[in-house]
Amino acid sequence: PFSKLSNVGTTIFSQMTQLANENEAINLSQGFPDFMPDSELLNYVDHFIQKGFNQYAPMGGMISLKEEIARKIENSHQTNYHPDSEITITAGGTQAIFTTIATFVKKDDEVIIFEPAYDCYEPTVELFGGIVKRFEMKAPDYKIDWNVVKNLVSEKTKMIILNNPNNPSGKILKENDIQELIKIVKDTSILILSDEVYENIVFDGKEHLSICKYPELKERSLLVASFGKLFHVTGWKIGYCAAPKALTDEFRKIHQFNVFSVNTPIQLALAEYMKNDEHYLGLNQFFQEKRDFLRKGLANTSFELLDCEGTYFQALKYDKISDKSDFDFAQELTVTHKVASVPFSSFYKNKMSENVIRLCFAKKQETLEKAIENLAKL
Ligand code: GLN
Numbered sequence: 469p470f471s472k473l474s475n476v477g478t479t480i481f482s483q484m485t486q487l488a489n490e491n492e493a494i495n496l497s498q499g500f501p502d503f504m505p506d507s508e509l510l511n512y513v514d515h516f517i518q519k520g521f522n523q524y525a526p527m528g529g530m531i532s533l534k535e536e537i538a539r540k541i542e543n544s545h546q547t548n549y550h551p552d553s554e555i556t557i558t559a560g561g562t563q564a565i566f567t568t569i570a571t572f573v574k575k576d577d578e579v580i581i582f583e584p585a586y587d588c589y590e591p592t593v594e595l596f597g598g599i600v601k602r603f604e605m606k607a608p609d610y611k612i613d614w615n616v617v618k619n620l621v622s623e624k625t626k627m628i629i630l631n632n633p634n635n636p637s638g639k640i641l642k643e644n645d646i647q648e649l650i651k652i653v654k655d656t657s658i659l660i661l662s663d664e665v666y667e668n669i670v671f672d673g674k675e676h677l678s679i680c681k682y683p684e685l686k687e688r689s690l691l692v693a694s695f696g697k698l699f700h701v702t703g704w705k706i707g708y709c710a711a712p713k714a715l716t717d718e719f720r721k722i723h724q725f726n727v728f729s730v731n732t733p734i735q736l737a738l739a740e741y742m743k744n745d746e747h748y749l750g751l752n753q754f755f756q757e758k759r760d761f762l763r764k765g766l767a768n769t770s771f772e773l774l775d776c777e778g779t780y781f782q783a784l785k786y787d788k789i790s791d792k793s794d795f796d797f798a799q800e801l802t803v804t805h806k807v808a809s810v811p812f813s814s815f816y817k818n819k820m821s822e823n824v825i826r827l828c829f830a831k832k833q834e835t836l837e838k839a840i841e842n843l844a845k846l
Contacts, residue, residue, distance in 0.1 A: 476591050480814040484798065488808035494839045497798075497808040499635070499780060501700040501830040506747070509699060512737035521736055525729040528720060529557025529708070532739035537693075537708055540742065544667075545681045549710045556716060556723055559730045560705040561665045561694040566592050568661045568690045568709065569627070571722045573598040577626035582612065584636050584815030586663065589629050598626070600817070607785060607812075607822040608774050610637040614648035621652060627659045628652075630679065633666040633778025636815055636826040640670060640777045641677055650684050659715070660685060665694035665707065668751045670778040671759060680710065687712055690719065695738055697780075698748055700830070704734055755780050758829045758836065765840030780830040783812070787823045789846050794821040801825070805842050 484497035495502075504510075528534070534551035542548055549555050558564040565588055573579060575597030581589050583604045590600050601620040605612060628649075632641045653660070662679040670676045679689045690711040696702035709719060741747055762782055763773055772785040790797050794811035802808040809825040829836060 472595060473591050479587055480810055481587075484802070484808050484810055487799070487802050491803050491806065491808075493802045493806040493808045494835060494842065495808045496827040496829070496831065496835075496839055497802075497810045499828045499830065500696075500702040502835055503700065503832050505700045506741075509701075509737060509741045509747075512740045513733055516733035516736040521733050523732065525557070525732040525735055527724050527729050528552070528716075529555065529729065530732065530735040530739060533557060533735045533742070534708075536739050536742035537710070540745075540748070541678075541680065541710060543745065544676075545678045547680050547683075547686060549680075550713065553713045554716050555708055555710045556720060557706065557708050557730055557735055558692075558723070559707075559727050560696060561663060561692050561707040562588055563705075563727060564690075564692040564707055564709040565589065565661065565663060567719060567722050567726050568692070569593055569598070570596055570726070571719050572659055573626055576624065578620075578622060578624040579626060580617065580620050580628045582629075582631070582634070583817065584610075584634070584812055585629075586631055586635050587814065590817065599624075601625075602817060604816065604820070605634075605637065605639070607783075607824050608772075610634070610639045612645055612648075614645070614652065617648075618652055621656070621658070625656070625658050627661055629661045629663065631663040632679075633664075633670060633676070635666065635779050636781050636810065636812060637783055638774070638776035638779045638781055640674060643677065646677055646682060646685070650682060653688065654684065658688065660689040661692065662689050663692045665692065665697050666779040667693060668698055668748050669755050669780055670752055671756045671776065674777055676778070688715075690715055698751065699738070699741070704731070706730055706734055706738070755830070758831070758833075761833065762827065762829045762836050762840065765836065766843060769844050770846060771843065774824065780828055782827045782829055783824050784809075784827060785822075785824050786846075790823075794823055794825055795819075797823070798825050805846065807839050807842050 481498040488495035534555040538551040694707035770788040774783040798811040812824040813821040
């Protein structure tokens, strides 16, 4: 009787990681690197702790970090956010997403999301009384039919949530998608929450089209990014939200009571580390090698490799191996074959199983090798 989210259980990421640990399986389920971050970055953290930066940061974040973020965005997307009034440091992408939804979504507001959808969007919208309207992207190409999306828009549409590059499908938005989106929001007051936490992990020379490149979209968007993905430090739980001042002002009204501010020495360390652009410009290539290694290793198996344009996740179709639901198949794979994955159905409200699982390739070479060896036996 007291549950505000009676249909919600423990996240699939926690479930699969627990199952992997219990079965001593190779954990390619929850998305996190199994290798060390750069020691230079770790040394900066130590430095700032020893120097005595151990008290509250300003509510919106340390200015040195916000300046570096503004510089990164300008270099990557040729657009400016004012460091002090338009960038807020958050406790990971998840808190930025939660706070954005909490700030703007009221009871009976409609929010459009694209499935497969990262798991935190929908429950958060529901928590604040919003109503989710969903467009289902389907295997194998996960294309968006914008005519269908257009029909989801009503007077009550408050927000559209984008996730580009998309976790779990690995698809990125193309120029044509963006242009269709621009047409849809034109002359409306619809806000956009753009979850771009994998922005620096895009492959084959393709371009990440951030929402902030397009003035018609930028003016209504809250852009969410994550240092966990950028510098292999998911456990530090630190990211940011960039948005025009009017939106940031509202965001911070909630942010100040949600976390107030986040980890001071880590913010300072990140600011120092970000002075060298090389620390993130090579990330595409770094992960492309891992993606290609995994794909090559699985090429001659009965798994079908779906396209992976970005993120550190590879989607696999397993129709030729089993007719189990993806949830059951992922369990079996973990228990019997010692490789943990995430079933795609967990990213759909109706739990639609298209026989697709997700593997995380942000792993050491030897981890990927062992996983390939086990998967090749199927
Ligand atoms: N973003 C990570 C993933 O997709 C999971 C984060 C979490 O466990 N909540 O696997």
